[in-house]
Amino acid sequence: MVESNELKDILCLYNRHIEQGLIEKTTPLFNYVDFKKGDIIVSNKGICKTCFFLSAGFTRTYSLDGTTEKTLWFGEKGDLLTSFQSLYNGTQGYEIIVALTECKTLAIDMQVFKGLIKTYPEIAEVYIKIVELGYLYWERRFLIQSRLNAEERYREWMSRAAHVSLHISLGVLAEYLNIDQATLSRIRAKKT
Amino acid sequence: MVESNELKDILCLYNRHIEQGLIEKTTPLFNYVDFKKGDIIVSNKGICKTCFFLSAGFTRTYSLDGTTEKTLWFGEKGDLLTSFQSLYNGTQGYEIIVALTECKTLAIDMQVFKGLIKTYPEIAEVYIKIVELGYLYWERRFLIQSRLNAEERYREWMSRAAHVSLHISLGVLAEYLNIDQATLSRIRAKKT
């Protein structure tokens, strides 16, 4: 039985003006689903049928480019874990989401969630905000990738997300920042 | 007096199931605004107060990084021209949008447009689709930038957007693709 307050905390990250009645009404549609470190939360096999709001823990989302994996983003509290491909188009996704730590989530069936978006403007606002933030995330990531050199990218990351670094290896971070692992090791060794 | 069919054509790019009544009702909120080649459509001075749906022509959106400009995207028929910063947060934007050719637009006041999004779920769907497409655009652009080398980026672009190239100089394309102009010139000189 999901605590409505827990749902509220998360939805309010995206829409502060969401009324209690709606929270109460939608809470029963969610379930707690927990994951252990290393568990796959979303796979790239088939259409993703469930959305997970991460309420505790850290995740890593990656795609497989042939045999090499490419880390796309790291999830933390409040993030929506799902294949956006599946969510947008209802087609098969390519992302794999894995738990970097113990993870607690509030899970909802994707179709039910889409229904909520259509039915309740307040939930639509939540969804809009999520997509807007995603837009800004990728735009920003592009700008960082194309304007900053390897060392600057690393420092920018550390200044913003050092807490995520605690849960990942150098190799994964290097892959995320698009820096060769050996190069990143050398950058990290430098003082200042 | 905007033709409702012209508005319909554009909105239907984003939501095919939009009913005629709603089109009729919203058409009067739009105005034709045309631009000549070189005109600034959206500036980075102050909060952007108008949204433009591009109905004909091509545009270039760039930001100023100190003194050097950085091309972010090219607009074509159907695209929404606005500062997304202003649209999302109501804060001042940093994008400058300029007409590469003669441009015809359907313009609407930003606040009015935001009102429509809140009021009509069908318009909310239009907006959601626009942001989703933007999300995918930037994600894709990031992946291209970080996974493909200069020549591959150029070829990928040519295979997809050669028609836009007709309206821009080599320098602007180089800047867009994050390739030095001299390098791009050499790539272009190669056969196949």
Next chain:
DNA sequence: ATTATTTTTTGATATAGGTCAAAAAACGAA
């Protein structure tokens, strides 16, 4: 047409960061 201006090409050179491979260190399991 002729000149001026902008854009593109070409050549020579420099460098950030990738690649390969081995050593060292850290981590985990028995």
Next chain:
DNA sequence: TTCGTTTTTTGACCTATATCAAAAAATAAT
């Protein structure tokens, strides 16, 4: 604690692409 595995560091070398600068070509202006 010890052995095996994974991760990180270090060294030598290489390559894609940037940079600088001048020539050539294209475009616009008088």
